[in-house]
Amino acid sequence: MANSRAALNLRNGLSIPKPKSTSNIFAIGTDLLRNILFLLFLLRWTRKSVLQIRGRGPFGTLIDAYTSLRRLSYAIFLRLPGVRTQVKSQVAETIKKIEGKLVPQGPGVSRYLTLPKEAWNDQQVSAELEKLGDMKHTRWEDGRVSGAVYHGEDSLINVQVEAFRRFMVANPIHPDVFPGVRKMEAEIVAMVLALFNAPPGAAGVTTSGGTESILMACMSARQKAYTERGVTEPEMIIPDTAHAAFHKAATYFNIKLHQVACPSPAYSVSIRAVSRLINSNTILLVGSAPNYPHGIIDDIAALSRLALRRRLPLHVDCCLGSFLIPFLSRAGFPTQPFDFALKGVTSISCDTHKYGFAPKGNSTLLYRTAALRTYQYFISPDWSGGVYGSIGIAGSRPGALIASCWASLMSVGENGYIDSCHSIVGTAKKIETAIREDPALKDDLKVMGKPLVSVVAFDSPTLNIYDIADSMSAKGWHLNALQNPPGMHVAVTLPIVKVVDKLLEDLAVVVEDEKERERVRVRIVEGKGKKGQARGDSAALYGVAGSLPDKSVVVQLAGGFLDTLYKA
Secondary structure (H helix, E strand, C coil): CCHHHHHHHHCCCHHCCCCHHHHHHHHHHHHHHHHHHHHHHHHHHHHHHHHHHHHHHHHHHHHHHHHHHHHHHHHHCCCCCHHHHHHHHHHHHHHHHHHHHHEEECCCCCCCCCCCCCCCCCHHHHHHHHHHCCCCCCCCCHCCCCCCCCCCCHHHHHHHHHHHHHCCCCCCCCCCCCCHHHHHHHHHHHHHHCCCCCCCCCCEEEEHHHHHHHHHHHHHHHHHHHHHHHHCCCCCEECCCCCCCHHHHHHHHCCCCECCCCCCCCCCCHHHHHHHCCCCEEEEEEECCCCCCCCCCCCHHHHHHHHHCCCEEEEEEEECCCCCCHCCCCCCCCCCCCCCCCCCEEEEEEEECCCCCCCCCCCEEEECCCCHHCCCEECCCCCCCEEECCCCCCCCCCCHHHHHHHHHHHHHHHHHHHHHHHHHHHHHHHHHHHHHCCCCCCCEEEEEECCCEEEEEEEEECCCCHHHEEEEEEEEEEEEEEEHHHHHHEECCCCHCCHHHHHHHHHHHHHHHHHHHHHHHHHHHHHCCHHHHCHHHHHHHHHHHHHHCCCHHHHHHHHHHHHCCCCC
């Protein structure tokens, strides 16, 4: 009995664990998973915050936060019922005015909205084309347009037309069918590579324009970073004066965009600010030679050293510099390093359809190595239609444009480009000197930075620069308005070279007229005069755009403008 009681006590003293239920195990696993996900979320946003503060600094981060909050608050305000209705009405009214200017109206205007029942004869087509060409427009032929048309001489146009005619049906996607186009395209790339001091083994492609060249450079950098470093959240760092095509690339290819200020008086990118923004997700650094707004060449040599030190690609946008910047020194003008002679430069975009004088639809993208070029290729090896490969966005491409580009380069030649550089940059220097030294201009206009190529930008410390832009438009000039900060610029072309004296004469007259209008406005404020004239389109658009924290209204106006382009 004693043994039995001892055994009983022993059994009662032992705690035999019962198996836990499946539901308890699942609950523990769920809690653990939740905690892990929360920790990863916390780590992710902590890292983002650290990178933000390191890149922008504490003060810059606060400014960014304030700007975002201000923009959000204003966007909410614009969505309030009463405000939204009024904004919508004013936007619709403005778009209607845009349509009135761009879309032909009234008697005598023919619209062709369906195919003609019977084919037109050659004389009918020719007559209608002549009528379309004679529609009222800003006279680029008279040199009154900044940029846009870069040559326009009949002798070169005749050569281009002949090349276009001979290769009208050519498509470089079929090199066996059109071997001549393949040869010309390869030679165009080789010639431009030589201009930019490309090393042995360098490569390139032709594109439809500067935007496609920039898009492909960004996409190639993204693919390189993904393949070689596993970067899935790519970021690139650009000057805030870099071309809008980099913003487009960031949107299309899901690349986070960091913009670095280019403050006055130099209007060149801050290398220190670029360096602070670099992190493990950075795929590309960017510099301009020159930039579009102010015509300033960024410090490409410093960017090159930074790119080499951080082992990052550096793209130099020479689309506007084109066939001017490689010839500056030989034409007798100062220059600075910008091309493949700098070892950190890995890609360059150059528009042959600007100062290379080729027809619109021609550009080049150059790479330091052929391996870099392969990152922009698209190849589908298992498509049911056969193995498909293309060098970029387009599949079929117009061989006629390639032929016209090749013919342009061969017709102008190296000495021709040196002469045009001398004329164009010399004219830009003349405009710059007049603004800096002419008594009629120097007190009211100020050149922005120290331009070295073809663009001269200026603002005004005493007058509204957009009123000056509108007054020049009223005199038949199509110049370019700038924002952030306000300004305007002239991109000198060969047609402008011939009429630069008239341009400066009209600019002096406009400045004097605006000074008088400003005196009238002052008297109005003091109650001594009658109301002055309303401001024009540039002043209305850029004045409003510059003052709005939220740009949604401007986006609507720009969208309305784009819609208008397709109103028949």
